Amino acid sequence: AQSVTQPDIHITVSEGASLELRCNYSYGATPYLFWYVQSPGQGLQLLLKYFSGDTLVQGIKGFEAEFKRSQSSFNLRKPSVHWSDAAEYFCAVGALGDMRFGAGTRLTVKP
Amino acid sequence: ETGVTQSPTHLIKTRGQQVTLRCSSQSGHNTVSWYQQALGQGPQFIFQYYREEENGRGNFPPRFSGLQFPNYSSELNVNALELDDSALYLCASSYGRSNTGELFFGEGSRLTVL
Numbered sequence: 001a002q003s004v005t006q007p008d009i010h011i012t013v014s015e016g017a018s019l020e021l022r023c024n025y026s027y028g029a030t031p032y033l034f035w036y037v038q039s040p041g042q043g044l045q046l047l048l049k050y051f052s053g054d055t056l057v058q059g060i061k062g063f064e065a066e067f068k069r070s071q072s073s074f075n076l077r078k079p080s081v082h083w084s085d086a087a088e089y090f091c092a093v094g095a096l097g098d099m100r101f102g103a104g105t106r107l108t109v110k111p
Numbered sequence: 112e113t114g115v116t117q118s119p120t121h122l123i124k125t126r127g128q129q130v131t132l133r134c135s136s137q138s139g140h141n142t143v144s145w146y147q148q149a150l151g152q153g154p155q156f157i158f159q160y161y162r163e164e165e166n167g168r169g170n171f172p173p174r175f176s177g178l179q180f181p182n183y184s185s186e187l188n189v190n191a192l193e194l195d196d197s198a199l200y201l202c203a204s205s206y207g208r209s210n211t212g213e214l215f216f217g218e219g220s221r222l223t224v225l
Contacts, residue, residue: 004153036216043115043201043216044154090153098167099214101146101153 002027002094006102013081014110021076021105023091033074034092034099035065044090050074061085083109115204115217123223124192132187132220134202142166143185144214145177146201154201160185161207189222197224 005024013019025031032051036044048059055067065076074091086109092099116135124130136143142161146154156169160179174190183204189196199221203214 041218043218044203044214045216046213049213092153098156098159098169099144099154100156103151103153 002031002100004091004093004100004102006089006091006105008105009103010106010108012108012110015083016080019076019078019081019085019107021089021091021107023074023076023102024072025074025091025093026072027093031074031093033065033067035059035063035074035076036090036092036101037061038088038090038104040087047076047089081107081109083111085109115202115215117200117202117217117220119220120218121221121223123225125225126192126194128192128224129188129190130192130222132189132200132202132222134185134187134204134217136183136185136202136204137215140204140206140215141183142205142207143179143183144203144205145185145187146203147171148199148201148219149195150198157187192224194224197222 003026007022034049035047038044047063048057050057050067058064063078088104088106090104091102094100115137118133144159145157148154157171158168159166163179176188179185199219201219203216
C-alpha cells in the first residue's frame with residue numbers, strides 16, 4: 001500500500017537560510033509524487049510534482065525537489081527562505097484523487 | 112476562472128446528528144475528491160466522484176456518503192456523527208481521471224462535533 005513519511009514535524013530556519021524538507025514514500029509502482037503547501041486558514045496549493053523524466057523538478061515560489069528512487073525519497077528544497085514561506089508542507093504520493101499525504105512539516109521562519 | 116468553493120466554512124454539530132457539506136468545483140473540472148484532515152494530520156482520502164459516479168473510496172465507513180451533480184458540484188454527507196469526525200473537510204477538483212492532473216483545493220469546511 002502506498003504511504004508517505006515526513007520525519008520532521010516542525011522545522012525552524014532563519015530568513016535567507018536554505019531549507020530541506022524530507023519525504024520518504026512507499027509505493028508499489030512508479031510513483032507520482034507531489035508537494036503541497038497549506039497556509040493557515042487556506043486550502044492546499046501545489047508546489048511541484050514528479051511523474052517521470054528529470055529527477056530534479058522545479059516548482060513555484062523558488063522550490064525544487066529531487067526524486068531518488070534508490071532512497072525512496074522526494075525531498076523539497078529552497079536555497080533562500082522568505083518569511084512568507086512559513087506554512088505547513090505536505091508530501092503526497094499516488095494517483096489522482098487517491099493521494100496519500102504525509103502528516104506534514106510545519107515550517108517556522110525566524111527574522 | 113472561479114476556484115473551488117466550499118460551504119459552510121465552519122459548523123458545530125452534536126454527536127448523532129447528520130451534516131452536509133457542499134463544494135463547487137473549479138470551472139471546467141469534472142472530478143471532485145473529498146479529504147478529511149484531522150488536527151495535526153495530513154489529509155485522508157474519503158472518496159472521489161467523476162461525472163456523477165463514485166470513482167474510488169478510502170477507508171471510511173458507509174456513513175460517509177457523497178453525491179456529484181450534473182454541474183459537477185458535490186456534497187459530502189456524514190450520518191451519525193461521532194466526536195472523531197471533528198476535522199477540516201477539504202474538497203478538491205480536477206479534470207478527468209488522468210493520474211497526472213493537479214488537484215485544486217478549496218479552503219475547507221471545519222466541522223466540530225460536540
